[in-house]
Amino acid sequence: MDVRAQISMVFHLDKCIGCHTCSVACKNIWTDRKGSEYMWWNNVETKPGTGFPTRWEDQEKYRGGWELCDGKPQLKSTSKSKSLTDIFHHPAQPTMDDYYEPWTYDYQNLFNAPEGDDQPTARPLSMVTGEPINIEAGPNWDDDLGGSPVYAANDPNLAALSPEQRRQLFAVERLVMFYLPRICNHCLNAGCVAACPSGALHKRGEDGIVLIDQARCRGWRACIAACPYKKTFYNWQTGKSEKCILCFPRLETGQAPACFHSCVGRIRYLGVLLYDADRIEETARKADEELIEAQRSMILDPFDPLVLEAARRGGIHESVIEAAQKSPVYQFVKVWKIALAPHIEYRTLPMLFYVPPLSPVLSSKASGVLKNETESLFHEVDNARAPLEYLARLFGAGHSGKVRYALKKQMAVRAHRRAVTVGDLDRATADRMLCEADCTTEEAEAIFKLTALCTFEDRFVIPPAHREMAIEMLEDPQEHKGAVGFGFVQGPKRGA
Numbered sequence: 001m002d003v004r005a006q007i008s009m010v011f012h013l014d015k016c017i018g019c020h021t022c023s024v025a026c027k028n029i030w031t032d033r034k035g036s037e038y039m040w041w042n043n044v045e046t047k048p049g050t051g052f053p054t055r056w057e058d059q060e061k062y063r064g065g066w067e068l069c070d071g072k073p074q075l076k077s078t079s080k081s082k083s084l085t086d087i088f089h090h091p092a093q094p095t096m097d098d099y100y101e102p103w104t105y106d107y108q109n110l111f112n113a114p115e116g117d118d119q120p121t122a123r124p125l126s127m128v129t130g131e132p133i134n135i136e137a138g139p140n141w142d143d144d145l146g147g148s149p150v151y152a153a154n155d156p157n158l159a160a161l162s163p164e165q166r167r168q169l170f171a172v173e174r175l176v177m178f179y180l181p182r183i184c185n186h187c188l189n190a191g192c193v194a195a196c197p198s199g200a201l202h203k204r205g206e207d208g209i210v211l212i213d214q215a216r217c218r219g220w221r222a223c224i225a226a227c228p229y230k231k232t233f234y235n236w237q238t239g240k241s242e243k244c245i246l247c248f249p250r251l252e253t254g255q256a257p258a259c260f261h262s263c264v265g266r267i268r269y270l271g272v273l274l275y276d277a278d279r280i281e282e283t284a285r286k287a288d289e290e291l292i293e294a295q296r297s298m299i300l301d302p303f304d305p306l307v308l309e310a311a312r313r314g315g316i317h318e319s320v321i322e323a324a325q326k327s328p329v330y331q332f333v334k335v336w337k338i339a340l341a342p343h344i345e346y347r348t349l350p351m352l353f354y355v356p357p358l359s360p361v362l363s364s365k366a367s368g369v370l371k372n373e374t375e376s377l378f379h380e381v382d383n384a385r386a387p388l389e390y391l392a393r394l395f396g397a398g399h400s401g402k403v404r405y406a407l408k409k410q411m412a413v414r415a416h417r418r419a420v421t422v423g424d425l426d427r428a429t430a431d432r433m434l435c436e437a438d439c440t441t442e443e444a445e446a447i448f449k450l451t452a453l454c455t456f457e458d459r460f461v462i463p464p465a466h467r468e469m470a471i472e473m474l475e476d477p478q479e480h481k482g483a484v485g486f487g488f489v490q491g492p493k494r495g496a
């Protein structure tokens with residue numbers, strides 16, 4: 001057992017209000033420079049929708065992530081024989097049209113326009129050419145267009161739905177949408193790290209943050225092709241690639257990343273997970289339907305004496321172990337099993353997990369009075385307005401079992417709290433729902449507290465930084481090319 005520590009994240013989708021404060025906080029700190037105008041290390045998408053870059057989930061087009069060849073994970077975007085031919089032009093790279101042409105406005109015209117009959121306007125100007133442009137795409141172009149035939153209907157995940165389900169999803173009275181905030185998942189089997197011909201990407205040994213060494217990057221952009229989440233970006237000004245750094249300078253001083261700190265809906269949680277690096281390759285080889293459970297079992301119990309012994313042997317500091325024991329992420333992912341990795345079938349083993357969204361509570365209005373029908377207040381999970389098959393494509397590798405489990409448990413927590421606070425749902429019904437959802441009253445209370453009554457300290461359990469113990473600063477990344485990171489004493493085995 002090779003125990004490693006990873007700073008991991010949970011985003012609770014029921015709480016996201018789509019305000020984009022997170023994106024703006026990140027933009028202001030990290031990507032407001034020349035060459036990074038189009039970059040959004042944090043972006044928030046409306047689902048169903050096409051996202052940023054458009055249809056990023058379509059791996060037939062973008063060829064990101066890993067696929068199993070003879071039972072072994074291989075990068076889809078490249079191979080030993082293709083890496084030379086693709087190095088100057090990779091046909092599956094996203095283009096400017098897939099992102100959008102960044103623009104600004106001619107603000108000066110508002111002040112300098114000669115006096116006339118009309119109000120002056122600020123026309124959009126391309127930030128690439130400086131010329132006026134017609135805006136045809138943007139980082140969140142399908143914002144709130146839940147039922148739009150152009151954007152929502154082109155969501156690749158809708159392939160899982162029958163024509164009837166699609167029709168129902170887009171029927172006006174059943175329209176449903178939710179927000180999907182996205183950052184780099186700081187994966188365990190990161191495609192970006194494995195694909196880089198220059199060995200410029202690495203996963204920090206002490207906390208698992210995936211970084212691009214700007215001095216080593218040669219701008220080949222293999223990381224962009226290999227990341228199935230399209231979370232590395234090419235800076236045309238510096239000629240290097242860039243990505244989310246999980247605000248490591250903030251983490252090292254005990255502060256939450258900017259997008260976490262600023263999150264208005266308080267949907268974000270951050271904490272340490274201990275995992276067994278020896279099992280990365282074995283996990284990435286599993287069949288789609290086994291991936292969620294396999295990744296969960298790689299995540300280790302921070303109270304287990306055997307794990308603690310191996311962690312100490314591997315040089316993990318006591319304060320990091322203590323943080324792992326208090327980690328909110330561990331509760332959501334491993335104990336309650338209600339947070340799931342996005343598109344785990346890409347096999348990069350993401351370390352960002354989402355609590356899938358429930359459908360809204362049903363109310364009806366009769367004679368001007370809003371009525372809550374307790375009988376049908378909570379949807380049956382299998383008949384939810386956001387179809388289970390759709391959520392299963394996003395969070396269950398196309399299999400609905402684990403997603404259904406997470407939704408049923410959340411629904412039972414809702415029912416339990418309804419019985420406690422409003423009282424119009426009888427105790428016996430709430431208890432039955434809890435029992436069917438594999439949830440005790442104590443667990444329901446704990447989920448409720450961490451979801452609805454959590455403090456800043458509950459949400460962000462950040463271990464003190466121990467840069468003095470980080471060995472990768474002394475090592476040559478080229479020696480560790482093809483391994484997950486170079487903070488590992490021995491590179492863990494993984495695909496390719």
Ligand code: SF4
Nearest residue numbers: 184185187191192227
């Ligand atoms: S999401 Fe994973 S594969 Fe993509 S940039 Fe981040 S670590 Fe790399």
Ligand code: SF4
Nearest residue numbers: 016019020022263265
């Ligand atoms: S700041 Fe929080 S609530 Fe607002 S869009 Fe971002 S993740 Fe959602």
